[in-house]
Amino acid sequence: MALKDIKTKIQATERTHKVARAMEAVSAVKMRKTQSVALTGRPYARAALQILARLSGSADLVRHPLATARDIRRVALVILTSDKGLAGALNSGVIMAAAKAVAPYATDAVTVYAYGRKGEEYFARRGYPVARAFENKKDTVEISVMEELSAELGDAFTNETYDEVLVAYSNFKSTFEQIPTIRRLLPLALPDVTRLIEDIVPEKGRWSDLRAVESVPAYSIEPDSGEVLAMLAPRLVAISLYHMLLEAKASEHSARMVAMKNASDKSKEVAHDLTRLFNKIRQAAITREVSEIVGGREALAT
Amino acid sequence: MKTFHLTVARVGENLFDGEALSASLPGSEGVFEILAGHEAFVSLLAKGEMHVRAANEEMFHFEISADGIAEVSRNQATVLL
Numbered sequence: 001m002a003l004k005d006i007k008t009k010i011q012a013t014e015r016t017h018k019v020a021r022a023m024e025a026v027s028a029v030k031m032r033k034t035q036s037v038a039l040t041g042r043p044y045a046r047a048a049l050q051i052l053a054r055l056s057g058s059a060d061l062v063r064h065p066l067a068t069a070r071d072i073r074r075v076a077l078v079i080l081t082s083d084k085g086l087a088g089a090l091n092s093g094v095i096m097a098a099a100k101a102v103a104p105y106a107t108d109a110v111t112v113y114a115y116g117r118k119g120e121e122y123f124a125r126r127g128y129p130v131a132r133a134f135e136n137k138k139d140t141v142e143i144s145v146m147e148e149l150s151a152e153l154g155d156a157f158t159n160e161t162y163d164e165v166l167v168a169y170s171n172f173k174s175t176f177e178q179i180p181t182i183r184r185l186l187p188l189a190l191p192d193v194t195r196l197i198e199d200i201v202p203e204k205g206r207w208s209d210l211r212a213v214e215s216v217p218a219y220s221i222e223p224d225s226g227e228v229l230a231m232l233a234p235r236l237v238a239i240s241l242y243h244m245l246l247e248a249k250a251s252e253h254s255a256r257m258v259a260m261k262n263a264s265d266k267s268k269e270v271a272h273d274l275t276r277l278f279n280k281i282r283q284a285a286i287t288r289e290v291s292e293i294v295g296g297r298e299a300l301a302t
Numbered sequence: 303m304k305t306f307h308l309t310v311a312r313v314g315e316n317l318f319d320g321e322a323l324s325a326s327l328p329g330s331e332g333v334f335e336i337l338a339g340h341e342a343f344v345s346l347l348a349k350g351e352m353h354v355r356a357a358n359e360e361m362f363h364f365e366i367s368a369d370g371i372a373e374v375s376r377n378q379a380t381v382l383l
Contacts, residue, residue: 043319044311047380051373055344143313219375222331222345231346231369242313 003285006278013271020264023086027257030139031175031250037140038172038250045243049197052236053190055225065158066233067188076111076131076153076162077102078185078241079119080169080248083136087252088259090170091118093180094248098168101182102128111162113149115245119168141249143242150185150238157186169244170251171199176258178251185240188233196240199247304338305357306374310364310381317364317383321357325379327372328352342375352381 079098081091095118102110112128114120116136124130132152134145156162165186170178181199184192221228303323310318326335328350347370354362370383 040316041313043309043316044313044382047309047311047373048371048382051344051371051380051382054373054375219342219344222329222343225344227330228344228346228371232371235369239313 003278003281006274006281010271010274010278013267013274017264017267017271020260020267024257024260024264027253027260031253031257034139034246034250034253035172035175038246041243041246045239046197048232048236048239049193052188052232053193053197055219055221055229055232064188064229064233066154066186066237069187069189070160070163072105072163074109074111074162074164075102075105076113076156076165077123077128078113078115078149078153078165078167079123080167080245081114081116081119081136082248082252082256083117085118086259087256088262090178090252090255091116093178094168094170095119095122097180097182098123098166101166101168113153115149116248139249141242141245143238146242146245147238150241151234153186154234154237162186167241167244169248170255172247172250172254175254178255183240183244185237188236193236196243306336306338306340306377306379308336308354308379308381310352310354310362310383312383318354318356318362322379323355323357323359325352325354325381327381328366329372336372336374336379338377340374340377340379344371344373346371347381347383 077098079094081094085091098119099122107127108129110128112120112123112130113132114123114130115134117133120130120133132149134149153162153165157165164184167183167185169181169183171181172178183196219225305321305323308318308320308322308325309316324335324337326333327345328348330346330348333350334345347366349368350366352364352366354364356362364383366383370381372379372381374380
């Protein structure tokens with residue numbers, strides 16, 4: 001490689017480094033924000049899910065239209081990904097998990113609701129019908145968006161357009177660990193709700209004593225369990241969905257920050273190596289020139 | 303006086319989380335009061351205001367705008383607005 005080429009390459013690598021470092025800083029700020037939102041949203045989601053879990057000891061839940069299990073012929077898949085890439089294996093992990101989950105069904109038996117462009121692109125390219133596609137640009141999420149989506153899914157489930165609604169998202173464990181997760185949103189069932197609560201409640205620390213969902217034998221219920229469930233069930237679907245979206249957001253920014261940190265570290269290393277190489281070649285050229293001059297002089301002297 | 307654990311939460315916001323002496327809430331069937339040792343109980347909430355007397359005698363007031371739900375079991379009360 002010629003000296004000039006190396007110099008250009010060093011400059012390019014340094015530019016990459018600057019960009020990666022800037023993106024790392026931006027992601028770090030967004031990560032902190034989304035993480036704290038996801039964490040403050042947890043007590044609410046946990047409490048709501050826990051009430052449902054306890055109430056569902058009664059037979060009324062089974063009879064609720066949102067909890068009716070039937071043979072699965074048509075599936076709705078909600079996939080929560082980011083709009084932008086550069087987040088390591090985050091999106092591909094979620095997409096792979098989702099693709100695996102719907103693999104047993106025919107392409108036209110699956111309807112995709114995509115929140116975030118990466119998921120939409122993947123499934124649209126493979127011929128799945130995409131019913132709704134949302135942009136996942138903003139850092140803040142209004143629960144109203146999720147309420148609208150969950151109402152739509154709830155209606156479609158009740159009038160038997162879909163027999164099952166699945167959600168694919170990445171569950172936020174820590175800054176370095178996000179787990180692609182598939183959860184069944186509808187029909188509402190106790191094991192799914194319990195698993196969601198387990199995801200929400202951390203393994204140790206402040207809320208960890210609440211991990212076990214005990215059912216309470218005798219509740220007195222006002223006005224009656226039917227009405228409580230009628231109000232609680234649709235709300236829970238919205239809350240679950242909202243909660244999953246918050247987790248997905250926190251995961252996205254964490255994954256991006258880590259990816260950008262790796263990129264900026266690596267580009268720094270590459271720039272360093274290239275500078276070494278550059279100096280070495282330059283020194284070699286100088287040495288050669290000096291020896292040529294000396295050799296030339298000696299030739300003249302004799 | 304005995305206390306119970308009370309959590310009052312709204313989506314994305316934790317309003318109250320701690321020990322309380324009493325809480326009065328507008329239930330769908332009329333106003334009710336929760337004290338320590340209340341029976342296992344679930345109620346829908348009507349529009350109105352809820353009042354909480356915390357363990358340190360401090361008073362808190364929260365507006366209930368639309369449907370909320372209150373749950374009490376094992377000396378733990380959860381109110382979702």
